[in-house]
Amino acid sequence: MAKTAAHGTKVWFDQYLLESYLTAARQRLNQALPVVTTFDDIGPRRVVDNYDVEAELSGLFDGDSAALDARFWALIGDGADHYLSIPWGSGLIGSIVYDHVVSARERPIEAQLGQAILLNGTFVARGGTSRGIVLRNGAVTGTENAAGQNLGTTASGQTFRALFRVISGTFTSVAIAIQESSDNGAGDPYATISGMTATVTAAGITVLTTTAATEAWKRFSVTAFTGTSVSVRQTAGRVV
Amino acid sequence: MAKQPAKNINIAIGAVVIEDDVSSSRLGITQEVPEVTSYADAGPRRVVGNYDWSLGLEGFPDFASGQSDATLFALVGDADGAASAYDPTGAAAGANDPNYDGTIVLESYEIAGAVGGPVTFSASLPGTSALTRAVA
Numbered sequence: 338m339a340k341t342a343a344h345g346t347k348v349w350f351d352q353y354l355l356e357s358y359l360t361a362a363r364q365r366l367n368q369a370l371p372v373v374t375t376f377d378d379i380g381p382r383r384v385v386d387n388y389d390v391e392a393e394l395s396g397l398f399d400g401d402s403a404a405l406d407a408r409f410w411a412l413i414g415d416g417a418d419h420y421l422s423i424p425w426g427s428g429l430i431g432s433i434v435y436d437h438v439v440s441a442r443e444r445p446i447e448a449q450l451g452q453a454i455l456l457n458g459t460f461v462a463r464g465g466t467s468r469g470i471v472l473r474n475g476a477v478t479g480t481e482n483a484a485g486q487n488l489g490t491t492a493s494g495q496t497f498r499a500l501f502r503v504i505s506g507t508f509t510s511v512a513i514a515i516q517e518s519s520d521n522g523a524g525d526p527y528a529t530i531s532g533m534t535a536t537v538t539a540a541g542i543t544v545l546t547t548t549a550a551t552e553a554w555k556r557f558s559v560t561a562f563t564g565t566s567v568s569v570r571q572t573a574g575r576v577v
Numbered sequence: 578m579a580k581q582p583a584k585n586i587n588i589a590i591g592a593v594v595i596e597d598d599v600s601s602s603r604l605g606i607t608q609e610v611p612e613v614t615s616y617a618d619a620g621p622r623r624v625v626g627n628y629d630w631s632l633g634l635e636g637f638p639d640f641a642s643g644q645s646d647a648t649l650f651a652l653v654g655d656a657d658g659a660a661s662a663y664d665p666t667g668a669a670a671g672a673n674d675p676n677y678d679g680t681i682v683l684e685s686y687e688i689a690g691a692v693g694g695p696v697t698f699s700a701s702l703p704g705t706s707a708l709t710r711a712v713a
Contacts, residue, residue, distance in 0.1 A: 339644075340598065340637040343690030361691035368653060368683050370703060374627060380707035381629045383682050385656045395691075425640065425688055425696045433640040435688070468650045487642075577653045 341426025348394060349422040349570055350408065351542045352502045358405040358456075359396040362423060364435060366390050366466065388577075390437055390462035392421055398446055398454035409458050412441035420500050420542055421460055422572050424471050431486055432471045434572045436500055438464030467498055469574015472557040476566045477511060483571075485521040485556040491575050493550045499533060499573035501543040508564025512536040515545060515573060517552040527556060536561070546576075585667040588634070590648050590681070590702075591659040598645040598698075599636035604663050604677055606630045606708065630704040632661055632681055638688060638698040649700050652683035658705050670711035680706035 348355040348362055369386035399405045412419065419441075424434040439460035447455045470486045491497045499515045515533040519525040533545045557571045588596045609626030638646040652659060663677040670676040681702035690696040 339639050339641055341640065341696050343694050343696050344692060346690050346696065361689070363687065363689035365685060365687040366653065367685045370682055370684050370705075372629075374629075378627065378707075380627070380679070381704050383658075383703060383705040385654065385658075385682055388653055423688075425638070425690060433646065466653075468647075577650075 343426065345427045347422075347424045347428035349420075349424075349428075349502060349572075351419055352504055352540050353408050354504060354570075355394065355396070355405065355408070356428075358399055359394055361393075361395040363393040364390065364423060364437070365392070388466075390439075390466050392423070392437060392439065392460045394458045394460070396456055396458075398456040405456055406446075409441065409444040409456060412444070412458075416440070418464060418544075419460075420544065422500060422570070424572070428471055428474050428570070430471050430474055430484060434469055434471050434574070436467045436469060436498065436572055436574060437462055438466075465496065465498075465576035467574030467576045469498075469572055471570070471572050472499070472515075472555065473569055473571035476506070476568050477559050477562060478566045479559070479562050481559045482516075482527070483557040485518060485527065485554045487521070487553050488555050488574060490553045491551045494548055496576040497530075497547050497551050497573070498576050499545040499555075499571065501535060501537070501545065502570040503537050503540045503543075504568040504570065505540055506564065506567030508562065508567040510536055510538045510561070510563050511559060511567055511569070512561035513571075514558045514560050516556050516558050518554045518556075519552045521554045525552070527554075527558070529558070530555075534560075581666055585665070587662070587664040587667045588632075589660075589662040590645075590652075593643065593645070593648045595634070595636075595645045595648065598639050599634050601635040602663070603633040604630070605633065628708075630679065630708045631684075632663060632702040632704070633700070634702065635697065635699045637695050645698070646688075649683065649686050649698070652702075653686070655682070658682035661702065661704075670713055672712055674712070676711040677708060678711060679704045679708040 368388040516527040608628040668674040684701040
């Protein structure tokens with residue numbers, strides 16, 4: 338996926354789709370680089386420490402129940418993990434997506450004569466970030482296997498994380514699994530990654546992680562479904 | 578070699594050529610110049626110590642495998658950093674074609690987008706080595 342227009346960018350906050358309210362988004366990753374230059378060095382020397390992430394969402398105030406203002410207001414005083422995913426330019430399957438674990442820091446409402454009321458949100462990380470891929474985006478109507486995506490292998494000890502969002506639908510339950518293969522199923526059949534399964538019965542977000550080694554190709558699989566249709570978003574990547 | 582238009586610049590991070598994603602760049606070098614002015618001096622006196630340098634990039638991220646977004650994000654947590662090559666004339670090192678080479682680490686990486694515009698990026702890449710100006 339090459340350079341892209343900002344239009345088409347999706348913003349998924351927990352199980353809520355915010356792109357219909359937003360006009361701009363920004364994410365910034367800062368890495369600590371303590372300087373360790375000594376008398377003996379020509380030029381600087383730095384070591385790499387931890388990182389932090391901040392995201393800004395700029396949008397249009399909507400006071401309806403379950404709309405943007407209500408979503409941002411619910412974050413005030415909320416100390417739980419919340420998941421912000423931004424597939425830049427496109428949310429199609431196979432698109433690059435940044436997944437962040439965040440808390441809200443501020444959410445100003447601004448109103449200027451002659452303009453729409455604006456609602457912005459600033460979010461700060463409270464966990465690791467991943468650069469991953471959108472594995473599924475759309476309506477599930479039965480058991481299925483989505484197209485495999487090459488996310489690269491992960492080594493033992495590294496965290497591979499999948500975020501499964503159920504947005505809405507008419508359903509009783511959907512059972513999902515994240516499966517792996519070394520060659521997209523060509524010679525090595527896809528198999529469920531141990532511990533990366535879930536059965537979901539209502540709208541919400543489910544976080545699946547493993548620190549076991551995983552193979553390069555992953556895919557989203559629905560192993561059981563009871564209902565008519567459910568809108569889902571599935572992203573996954575290695576947490577740095 | 579005459580003055581140069583910006584479009585001539587070649588930039589590489591590691592083995593990845595990224596000038597095709599960059600629209601603005603800055604190679605900054607700052608030298609330590611501690612002041613040693615004494616009562617007896619008319620005007621300032623300074624001595625020269627070590628220097629620091631940093632590469633700043635802005636542009637449009639390419640999200641394809643192996644391109645600018647993947648390359649820059651890969652520097653998160655990378656203690657070794659990556660080789661950087663900044664060639665203002667776009668030519669191999671020569672008497673009139675300086676090539677600035679060093680090792681960088683990632684300090685910040687920002688992606689942004691607004692309705693009506695492209696997705697953009699900016700990155701700050703401070704040096705963690707000597708900076709060489711190759712002319713041959």
